[in-house]
Amino acid sequence: MIKIIVFAIISVLSLNLYAQKNVTGYVFEDSNQNGKKDRREKGISEVAVTNGREVVQTNTEGKYELPIGEDNIISVIKPSGYKVGKNEDNLPQFFYIHKPKGSPNLKFNGVEATGKLPKSVDFPLISSEEKEDFTALIFGDPQPYTQQEIDYFAKGVVAEVEGIENVPFGLSLGDLVGNDLDLFNPYIKAVKKVGIPWYNLLGNHDINFDVENDILSDETYEAHFGPANYAFNYGKVHFLILDDVLYPDPRDGKGYWGGFREDQFEFIENNLKQVPKDHLIVIAMHIPLSEPDGVDTFRDKDRDRLFQLLKEFPNTLSLSAHTHIQRQDFFGKEEGWQQDKPHHHYNVGTTSGDWYSGKLDENNIPVSTMRDGTPKGYAFINFDGNEYSIDYKVAGKPAAYQMEVFSPKVVAKGRSTRAGIYVNFFMGTEGDEVLYRFDDGDWNEMQYLEEYDPSYVEMVYEWDLTEELMHGRRSSNPIKTEHLWRGDIPTKLETGEHTIEIKATDMFGKTHAARSSYRLAEPVE
Structure with missing residues (x-):
């Protein structure tokens, strides 16, 4: 009898231990759009969900199960034909942060302690008609260092696209601010006025510098925007948003370097397994894959490994910002690309231009033309199925000014x-x-x-x-x-x-x- 009781206690403890190591929940169609799973709302099958490393698909009832630790963000990878909810600042809500103890004590606040893991972490999706031909709005490096530069950005760029129509979402390619992470909220309030769902990614000026491990460098970013690595689908396009800033630089512990951690590669690989081969893969990052003037800005072995993971996808595009110039790069087999058709990497001109420099225009906003002569501006990427074209729009000028x-x-x-x-x-x-x-x-x-x-x-x-x-x-x-x-x-x-x-x-x-x-x-x- 004693042995049976002891075995039963061990079994219960083992089950509790197992439960603590896994997160479960449902992806469901939120018919009444209240953000909660009501009894009559059905789950959605074959939707990808990730913990930032593993990626699983929901079963026929819309249920998923994933391993979870003490520092994970669970996120749904939005499928085509659905949209996720957004908060009052137009930031898409597709994730749940699990940090029971919160972020470490840092100069800029991170995530507050989230406490005990809920019994079910559910993700509501809203059925939405998505055309295969659509346009996304792209900002490079807003990078304000002061409130005055936030105002320059708001008046010189955001005001020009405020209330834009027929553009389902926008994306900023990092350096949302310039080292002062207290400016995240003013940045968010400025971009909110565009009036469309807005995605973001992390740049080298958006990180917590007072950390010793790269995996903790995005704590304040996470508190404001969610995961630094995530994905979503729209039409026949799969968007993969990645933090490619390694800080501290693994070579000498100083500064930063372009590249990815092992857990990121696991996420990329597991995620791409869920994507049809004929879809267009758009990878957005901050630091470009290219290395102008031979400067070692990106870890070569990481670029090669990324190209290896993309070799079965004939339709690809990658985006970056960071350089405050504009350029088109094409990677062929000599550069490690493993397909006959070169890979196009677009290094997008920035909304801050040359860091808000130059003479003031008639609206008292710096002209801020970039060092290669490209005026500050933003890009529209036009998608048609798995094909794309790009338009660059100079801020404050007619669209025909190219x-x-x-x-x-x-x-x-x-x-x-x-x-x-x-x-x-x-x-x-x-x-x-x-x-x-x-x-x-x-x-x-x-x-x-x-x-x-x-x-x-x-x-x-x-x-x-x-x-x-x-x-x-x-x-x-x-x-x-x-x-x-x-x-x-x-x-x-x-x-x-x-x-x-x-x-x-x-x-x-x-x-x-x-x-x-x-x-x-x-x-x-």
Whole structure:
């Protein structure tokens, strides 16, 4: 009898121990949209749920079960045809944070103690018609360091898209703020005014610097936005949002490095197993996969491993910000990509531009053109099934403004000149066709080159040549741009004004136009 009682006690303790190590719940259709699972509301089968490492699918009743520790965020991977609820700040609510003891004591507050795990952690989904052709709005690096810069961001960018229609959601690609994590809430309030569900990811200026382990560097971020690694589906597109900031840098314990932890790779691999191979995979991160100028900004073995996990998916796109320039990168087999069709990585121009520098415009907002001559702005990614195209929108300018043209104002008639016409095609990349002509003449190809954009050079050095201080802050020094073209100036025309027309075709087959002019005058003897 005693042995039976002891065995029974051990069995009960084992069951309790097992229960504490697992989380269960339902994914259900929230018909009345009250956020709670009512008796008549049915579960949804074959929906992926994750603890940040493992990924499982719900059964026929909509139930899931996952391992859980003392620091996990359980999140549902939204399937196509459904939407998740959002809070009063338009932040999607697709997760449950389980930190019984809360975050460690840090300079910026993290998650409060969540206490005992609920008996059932349920996720409501709302049935929603989702078209396979849709557009997402993308912000790179708002990165305000002060409340004044929050105001610049709100007035110079957010106000322009406030109340936007026919865009189901937006995404910010990290550096939501500039090291002061108390600015998370003002940032959230600013973006709320766009009026659509808004997703976020973590950047190197959004982390807790007073930690010794990378896995704790996102505690304050989690308290405001939820998991730093998550996924969702819309139409035939699978979005995979990843924290690729390793802090402290595993090489020397100082600074940060681009890459992923082992638990992140497990999440990526387990997640991709649930995604149909013909869907478009969009991976959003902060630090780009590319390494401009040969600087070691991303761990090579992590990029190779990511490419290995993507080798069975013929339709892919990756996004980043971080650099405060704009560029298109294409990875082929020489760079570790394992498919014949190169992988496109779009490093998006930022909403803060060149860190809110430059002269003030008519609204007292810094012009903030980036070092490669790309004006500050944001992107629209247009999806059609598993295909996509991208539009870059310069803040404060018409949508048709896709190029900056630099040309001399006056040139000596009949004399050869080394002066040229330069076109900075903001979404351009080597291989794009850029043509120019004069006075309705024949079209000719412009020459692609990697050089400083003279328009930006002129803008920067105005600060050094002025004899009176200007309002605003001097822009950063120029760097060579990867979307610049040059053409010669004909001088054997009649004296007077001559028109310049530019026609550029981007990688998606869209044609863009711009105009300028120059004047020929008789040489001064």
